Amino acid sequence: MNKRVIIYDDDADLLEVCSLILASRNFEVITKDKCTEILNDLQQHQPSVILMDNWIPDVGGIKATRLVKESKEFHHIPVIFFSANNNVSELAEEAGADYCLHKPFDIADLENIVSNAIKTTT
Amino acid sequence: MFTGSQRLNDIFGFKEKQNITHQDLLNRFHPDDRRVRDNALSAAMKNGSLTYEARIYWPEDTVRWIKVHGKITFDNGQKPVKMHGAVMDITLEKAPLKALEEKEERLNMAIDAAELATWELNLLTRLPIYSKRYLQLLGFAPDARPSHQEILTKIHPDDIGIRNEAMNQAMKDGFLDIELRIKPSPENIRWIRSRGKVLYDSNSVPVRILGTTLDITDQKAAFDVLQQSEERFKVIANNAPVMIWMSGNEKYAGFYNTSWLHFTGRSAEHENAGNWHEAVHPDDLTQYIRVYDEAFTNQKAFHREYRMKRHDGRYRWVSDNAVPRYDNSHNFIGFICASMDIDDEKRFNERLKASELLFKTIANVSPVGLWMTDINGKNNFVNDTWVEWTGVSITEHYDEGWLGAVIDADRNYVLDVCKKSFDAKENFAVEFRIKRKDGQLRWMLSEGGPFYTIDKEFSGFAGSVADITERKQQEILKNDFLAVASHELKTPITSIKAYTQLLAKTYEKTDNDFLKGALVKMENQINKMTKLVSDFLKVSNIESGKFQLNIETFDLSELVHEIAGDIQLVSVNHTILVKETESVFVNADRERIAQVITNFLNNAVKYSPDNKFISVTIERLNGSVTVSVIDQGIGIRPDEHKKIFERFYRAKANTNPAFSGFGIGLYICAEIVNKHGGEIGVKSEEGKGSVFYFTLSRA
Numbered sequence: 001m002n003k004r005v006i007i008y009d010d011d012a013d014l015l016e017v018c019s020l021i022l023a024s025r026n027f028e029v030i031t032k033d034k035c036t037e038i039l040n041d042l043q044q045h046q047p048s049v050i051l052m053d054n055w056i057p058d059v060g061g062i063k064a065t066r067l068v069k070e071s072k073e074f075h076h077i078p079v080i081f082f083s084a085n086n087n088v089s090e091l092a093e094e095a096g097a098d099y100c101l102h103k104p105f106d107i108a109d110l111e112n113i114v115s116n117a118i119k120t121t122t
Numbered sequence: 123m124f125t126g127s128q129r130l131n132d133i134f135g136f137k138e139k140q141n142i143t144h145q146d147l148l149n150r151f152h153p154d155d156r157r158v159r160d161n162a163l164s165a166a167m168k169n170g171s172l173t174y175e176a177r178i179y180w181p182e183d184t185v186r187w188i189k190v191h192g193k194i195t196f197d198n199g200q201k202p203v204k205m206h207g208a209v210m211d212i213t214l215e216k217a218p219l220k221a222l223e224e225k226e227e228r229l230n231m232a233i234d235a236a237e238l239a240t241w242e243l244n245l246l247t248r249l250p251i252y253s254k255r256y257l258q259l260l261g262f263a264p265d266a267r268p269s270h271q272e273i274l275t276k277i278h279p280d281d282i283g284i285r286n287e288a289m290n291q292a293m294k295d296g297f298l299d300i301e302l303r304i305k306p307s308p309e310n311i312r313w314i315r316s317r318g319k320v321l322y323d324s325n326s327v328p329v330r331i332l333g334t335t336l337d338i339t340d341q342k343a344a345f346d347v348l349q350q351s352e353e354r355f356k357v358i359a360n361n362a363p364v365m366i367w368m369s370g371n372e373k374y375a376g377f378y379n380t381s382w383l384h385f386t387g388r389s390a391e392h393e394n395a396g397n398w399h400e401a402v403h404p405d406d407l408t409q410y411i412r413v414y415d416e417a418f419t420n421q422k423a424f425h426r427e428y429r430m431k432r433h434d435g436r437y438r439w440v441s442d443n444a445v446p447r448y449d450n451s452h453n454f455i456g457f458i459c460a461s462m463d464i465d466d467e468k469r470f471n472e473r474l475k476a477s478e479l480l481f482k483t484i485a486n487v488s489p490v491g492l493w494m495t496d497i498n499g500k501n502n503f504v505n506d507t508w509v510e511w512t513g514v515s516i517t518e519h520y521d522e523g524w525l526g527a528v529i530d531a532d533r534n535y536v537l538d539v540c541k542k543s544f545d546a547k548e549n550f551a552v553e554f555r556i557k558r559k560d561g562q563l564r565w566m567l568s569e570g571g572p573f574y575t576i577d578k579e580f581s582g583f584a585g586s587v588a589d590i591t592e593r594k595q596q597e598i599l600k601n602d603f604l605a606v607a608s609h610e611l612k613t614p615i616t617s618i619k620a621y622t623q624l625l626a627k628t629y630e631k632t633d634n635d636f637l638k639g640a641l642v643k644m645e646n647q648i649n650k651m652t653k654l655v656s657d658f659l660k661v662s663n664i665e666s667g668k669f670q671l672n673i674e675t676f677d678l679s680e681l682v683h684e685i686a687g688d689i690q691l692v693s694v695n696h697t698i699l700v701k702e703t704e705s706v707f708v709n710a711d712r713e714r715i716a717q718v719i720t721n722f723l724n725n726a727v728k729y730s731p732d733n734k735f736i737s738v739t740i741e742r743l744n745g746s747v748t749v750s751v752i753d754q755g756i757g758i759r760p761d762e763h764k765k766i767f768e769r770f771y772r773a774k775a776n777t778n779p780a781f782s783g784f785g786i787g788l789y790i791c792a793e794i795v796n797k798h799g800g801e802i803g804v805k806s807e808e809g810k811g812s813v814f815y816f817t818l819s820r821a
Contacts, residue, residue: 013621055609107620
């Protein structure tokens with residue numbers, strides 16, 4: 001089973017710590033600090049799960065998620081919308097994401113939600 | 123042949139030097155007196171001396187009296203041959219005599235007309251003389267000849283004393299004037315008035331008394347009735363709470379009732395002496411007199427308001443309502459007037475007018491819109507400000523016309539809020555948008571409530587409309603700022619928290635207790651800070667901008683399921699069961715209610731570390747619905763059940779550092795539920811778990 005996770009966030013430290021957490025759970029992690037080329041990224045890396053921040057250059061998490069969900073090729077990939085915005089669930093719904101995660105989060109929650117996402121799609 | 127002097131011409135009314143014949147003179151004799159002359163002449167032919175008085179008349183109908191003296195000269199054969207004499211004008215001497223005769227005649231006529239009974243009593247012999255009318259009056263037969271004593275028996279026994287006293291007085295004064303009752307027959311009583319004059323002899327001894335008697339029974343009865351009715355009127359008038367005055371033929375008032383005299387503080391005598399006008403304000407007097415004179419001339423009712431000085435020296439407004447009076451023969455006999463002190467009323471009306479003017483002015487220069495409804499909730503007033511904003515004329519806002527200014531999307535909601543608060547007679551506040559006359563969309567906040575009369579009778583609703591567009595924009599700006607600020611604060615916390623937890627995990631098995639302890643403390647602090655940041659955002663929303671509800675109709679059951687699902691996702695160690703699937707619709711702020719449910723569920727998860735089962739029930743009861751979140755966690759002491767909804771309060775038992783928090787979550791929940799007019803509460807037993815619930819009205 002492909003356990004590749006692609007994370008979109010513009011905070012380098014967060015990208016690093018998430019990589020460390022998920023790597024320790026045997027996920028393969030790819031990080032991106034912008035979502036400009038998201039469809040190319042997906043094409044290139046074929047991830048099983050996408051972690052998407054809301055405020056990310058340059059089109060933003062909502063638009064990027066929609067691009068994924070509207071594409072024939074990648075719409076099946078679960079998107080976990082994670083954000084420090086108070087209304088994450090609303091934003092996730094607006095974007096068409098499959099899951100949402102409030103920042104800051106417990107690492108256990110991150111691990112669980114990613115595992116869950118992969119389980120449900122496979 | 124006839125010759126006459128110039129003086130003769132004068133007396134007979136001919137011109138000076140006019141030649142007149144004997145026949146001319148004869149023609150001027152009064153027709154009634156020609157016989158007097160002829161008779162006198164015939165007598166003179168026999169005895170030679172002519173004397174007579176006769177009337178002549180002049181062409182202008184002037185009647186004059188003449189006295190003629192003449193001598194006849196006879197010839198030897200005793201045949202009269204010549205007559206000469208003198209004529210005197212005695213008109214002036216004749217006039218008083220004539221007047222006297224006429225006076226006597228008139229007196230007789232008056233006696234006849236008045237049916238006067240005349241009598242005479244010889245005081246020395248006690249012999250009476252009386253007219254037929256007198257006998258008739260006393261109830262004697264026309265041919266009876268009663269003695270003085272018999273006459274006295276006809277006097278009413280009760281009035282004998284009066285009669286005797288009056289007679290004694292008459293002997294001294296010379297005059298008798300008495301009213302008394304007589305009994306012409308035993309069952310008949312009549313009133314008479316007798317007036318008499320005493321005649322004395324040369325030694326001043328009264329010898330006779332003569333006089334007249336008049337039956338005054340009818341007048342007396344009429345007078346009694348009049349007096350009674352007048353007395354009655356005065357009693358009523360004097361006890362009347364209004365001032366009353368009456369005027370007579372002489373134009374100015376002759377009666378003032380007690381109320382009037384109390385008011386003016388003056389005596390009836392003073393008022394009757396023509397001083398009534400003293401109390402009238404000088405500025406009002408001339409006009410009053412003019413109106414009164416006119417009314418008097420035309421005998422027409424009049425109304426007048428004027429200022430009159432009260433007994434305390436203060437001028438009071440008084441209202442006169444006067445109507446003409448007529449006697450039985452429909453003759454105008456003056457006015458009767460009711461005067462009322464209308465000063466309080468007048469001043470009240472003036473104050474009312476002033477306050478109305480003030481209200482109108484304030485209302486129309488007010489920077490907010492103002493409105494009022496009638497008791498049926500139909501608009502009947504909007505101020506100029508609202509008219510100016512909407513650009514629609516005032517009358518078009520009446521009834522429900524004002525709703526036309528509200529944009530389509532908000533109209534039904536606004537009407538709904540207004541109707542509900544109207545039916546409940548409760549205050550309300552509602553936000554909506556209008557299209558201003560310049561085309562701009564503006565946010566409005568209307569607040570209103572019922573108003574009542576002084577008798578606590580419901581009179582309608584009244585309220586204001588404020589343009590809150592700027593506030594609304596600032597609110598949005600502030601919310602945006604807070605959202606950004608909290609996002610920016612949380613971003614570094616996210617990394618710190620993740621690193622800390624990662625560190626803790628990495629050194630899970632270390633022997634370094636300090637390191638382990640430090641990491642736990644760091645994490646607790648980070649959690650506290652996270653909660654702080656998000657709570658800060660919520661409290662600030664609640665407290666800064668009187669947080670507004672965005673009411674919509676939604677399915678509460680669906681919302682509960684949605685939130686439970688989200689929380690279930692991140693709370694993998696707990697099982698959350700929602701025991702209701704049927705739709706329950708409410709009119710509420712979906713986002714705020716979601717906040718409450720989330721808070722309840724997060725608390726349930728947080729405070730039941732050992733028992734992992736959490737259930738949610740949605741119960742309908744009459745018009746409401748109750749959502750309960752049930753856990754089997756640590757529970758709360760009964761004395762704290764109310765306090766936990768207070769701001770910054772945390773349960774005492776809650777000393778376990780694992781249960782971090784700011785003590786503000788439930789406060790926010792309570793604020794939200796209360797704002798919806800709902801109920802929030804907890805049922806809990808320490809160590810057995812808690813049931814947190816809230817109730818909302820169903821749509």
